[in-house]
Amino acid sequence: MLKLWGRKNSSNVKKVMWACAELRVPYERIDAGLHFGITTTDDFREKNPNGMIPVIDDDGFILWESNAIMRYLCNKHPKAPFWPENPQTRASTDRNAPRSARPSARRSCSSCAHRKRSGT
């Protein structure tokens, strides 16, 4: 079963959880990040040297970066209703994926807000 590392109050983890739910992909989520820790361990850093969540392990295939994970899941499950086959329609959908990195979306992520406050 797909493994997903990340706390569920992370906007980037939520994106992956949402994609899994839409695609009906069963997964096991492991709390990680902030007070859950784990992200600083050697084991986790082997998966993602940046120490960030989300990270997935799909039968030994490790992937991090929420948008890359969503695209991977959509490519693996091509019937994804939100991942149109038409290249132009898909490009429009794809354009919206990184929007979570915009300042308005970052405010909703507590760890990113923390970084902004602490200047890290």
Ligand SMILES: N[C@@H](CCC(=O)N[C@@H](CS)C(=O)NCC(=O)O)C(=O)O
């Ligand atoms: N570009 C990355 C950003 C990942 C990111 O910023 N993750 C935050 C949570 S939203 C994180 O790992 N924060 C540190 C922590 O929770 O310990 C992605 O989209 O996956």
